[in-house]
Amino acid sequence: MSIDVADLKHLSLKISRTVSDVESPSILFYELPHLSLDMLITLFAELSADNQCQCYLWSDDRGFSMLGFGVARSIEYEDFAAPAIVREDIQNLLSCFDIGDSSSPILGLYSSFDRADDPQAFWAREVCLTVFLPTVCLYTRDDNSYLQVAISRKEELVQISKVLDLLTAVHPEKSSSDAAENVQVLGYRTDLDISTWSAAINTIKRHIRSGEVEKVVLSRKAFLALDQQLNLGDFLRNLHSDYPNLYLYALSKDGFCFVGSSPEMLAEVYDGKLATMALAGSVPLEVSKDSVAQKGLALKRLLGSSKDMHEHNLVVQSIVEALKEVATHIGVEDLTVTNLPNILHLQTPIKAYLQPGRDLLDALTYIHPTAAVAGYPRYPSIDLISALEPQPRGLYSGTMGWIDAEGNGSLSVSLRCAAVRDKLVVVFAGCGMVSDSDPQAEYLESEAKMRPIFSSLPFGVYGIK
Ligand SMILES: C=C(O[C@@H]1C=C(C(=O)O)C=C[C@H]1O)C(=O)O
Numbered sequence: 001m002s003i004d005v006a007d008l009k010h011l012s013l014k015i016s017r018t019v020s021d022v023e024s025p026s027i028l029f030y031e032l033p034h035l036s037l038d039m040l041i042t043l044f045a046e047l048s049a050d051n052q053c054q055c056y057l058w059s060d061d062r063g064f065s066m067l068g069f070g071v072a073r074s075i076e077y078e079d080f081a082a083p084a085i086v087r088e089d090i091q092n093l094l095s096c097f098d099i100g101d102s103s104s105p106i107l108g109l110y111s112s113f114d115r116a117d118d119p120q121a122f123w124a125r126e127v128c129l130t131v132f133l134p135t136v137c138l139y140t141r142d143d144n145s146y147l148q149v150a151i152s153r154k155e156e157l158v159q160i161s162k163v164l165d166l167l168t169a170v171h172p173e174k175s176s177s178d179a180a181e182n183v184q185v186l187g188y189r190t191d192l193d194i195s196t197w198s199a200a201i202n203t204i205k206r207h208i209r210s211g212e213v214e215k216v217v218l219s220r221k222a223f224l225a226l227d228q229q230l231n232l233g234d235f236l237r238n239l240h241s242d243y244p245n246l247y248l249y250a251l252s253k254d255g256f257c258f259v260g261s262s263p264e265m266l267a268e269v270y271d272g273k274l275a276t277m278a279l280a281g282s283v284p285l286e287v288s289k290d291s292v293a294q295k296g297l298a299l300k301r302l303l304g305s306s307k308d309m310h311e312h313n314l315v316v317q318s319i320v321e322a323l324k325e326v327a328t329h330i331g332v333e334d335l336t337v338t339n340l341p342n343i344l345h346l347q348t349p350i351k352a353y354l355q356p357g358r359d360l361l362d363a364l365t366y367i368h369p370t371a372a373v374a375g376y377p378r379y380p381s382i383d384l385i386s387a388l389e390p391q392p393r394g395l396y397s398g399t400m401g402w403i404d405a406e407g408n409g410s411l412s413v414s415l416r417c418a419a420v421r422d423k424l425v426v427v428f429a430g431c432g433m434v435s436d437s438d439p440q441a442e443y444l445e446s447e448a449k450m451r452p453i454f455s456s457l458p459f460g461v462y463g464i465k
Helices: 005-021 037-048 083-095 156-169 194-209 232-242 291-303 306-324 360-367 378-388 439-456
Strands: 026-032 055-059 064-077 106-111 129-141 144-151 185-190 215-226 247-253 256-262 265-270 273-284 327-332 336-339 343-354 399-404 409-413 417-421 424-433
Touching: 005 026, 005 144, 005 156, 037 055, 037 064, 037 129, 037 156, 037 232, 037 247, 055 106, 055 399, 064 083, 064 106, 064 144, 064 156, 083 129, 083 360, 129 156, 144 156, 194 215, 194 378, 194 424, 194 439, 215 378, 215 439, 232 247, 232 256, 232 439, 247 399, 265 360, 273 291, 273 306, 273 360, 273 424, 273 439, 291 336, 291 343, 306 327, 306 343, 306 360, 343 439, 360 399, 360 409, 424 439
Parallel strands: none
Antiparallel strands: 026 144, 055 064, 055 247, 064 129, 106 129, 106 399, 129 144, 185 215, 215 424, 247 256, 256 417, 265 273, 265 409, 273 343, 327 343, 336 343, 399 409, 417 424
């Protein structure tokens, strides 16, 4: 169903009237005709061009998508805070608003991997955790779409009208623009080339031999200088059409945009039931090869690799250990394979019941960062990562998603991503290192993990090393 312009204009008027009458800060909810993800992508691209306001897009493949524009209120934590404190802060934040009926407001939530405060790295000036109530939130849940507006000042009406005006103008099947065809790469570099990468892996192996760690996830960045700014709408549409069943996310603020498409769920919580996964142990696929034959061989190699099974089992083990602190009835399901165009991953779904009073925030605090993005055990691995990686990771390998007032919600792990500022694109990828990791093979794996970003750029860069 497409959006009826007359209906929206009517809604817009109705909201303006209601908002003008609102005397105390309020959160209002309206039902909307179905919003496709494509429409939210178009809105994200248009709204993020306005550098004044934060814009947030997050979507899973299970029927939840949200677009948040503006920030009515936010809570930022310089260090990782205890879940009980965050929970209380969220309740206090929401208690400033009249919420009315039975709807539960949706808040955005994102966290960084580390306490990133490198002034040289624009993607890494992050607090640890941010929870925010968007001024305008369009979201779709199980095929129903809603508009949530948080009103505390009359000026917010401008932001609300902006979203509604754009919505009336968005065509449901917006085709991509052709302006970006001529984008050129002016420069390319990586922070860890194959020789520094290999040296870092040798250091990790020394720490593994000494018994201090069993696995460390090493990551690197690729920096691309373009001759013009990226068209974010086209980029997100390409990313979504090539990798359709993943988490798609984008955060635009402070003059930069962090964007990606991740196969990894950190946690999904509903009514005390928790779903998570171990995702680690990978075989990259080459672009040039016949995909069916190649996938068959790669699958055999992955399932027969004791190194990948070891890497994977450490992640299962670390998640189960973490869950024992906050959950009961922990069920480790059968091993499966996540089959993507660029790579195959071993995957084990894990389910549990959270202890009474626990919610998504406990899942975040205890599970993250898993051994799939940090290492095992967690803290010596994180120390090694900060010693070996030239700059903080910032949002890369952090988490992104949403939470409601009851602590239900969903978070993805921020992988297969890039930070974009002006004409610079920084692409991130990492690989789990164990005692028998081969630096060359791991480097190829990191290239394959960057491919979704490269191939979604207008010129489809594949061969960058
Ligand atoms: C760290 C990344 O991916 C993680 C590491 C994996 C591995 O080492 O096999 C697989 C999936 C992810 O959990 C990344 O994509 O940057």
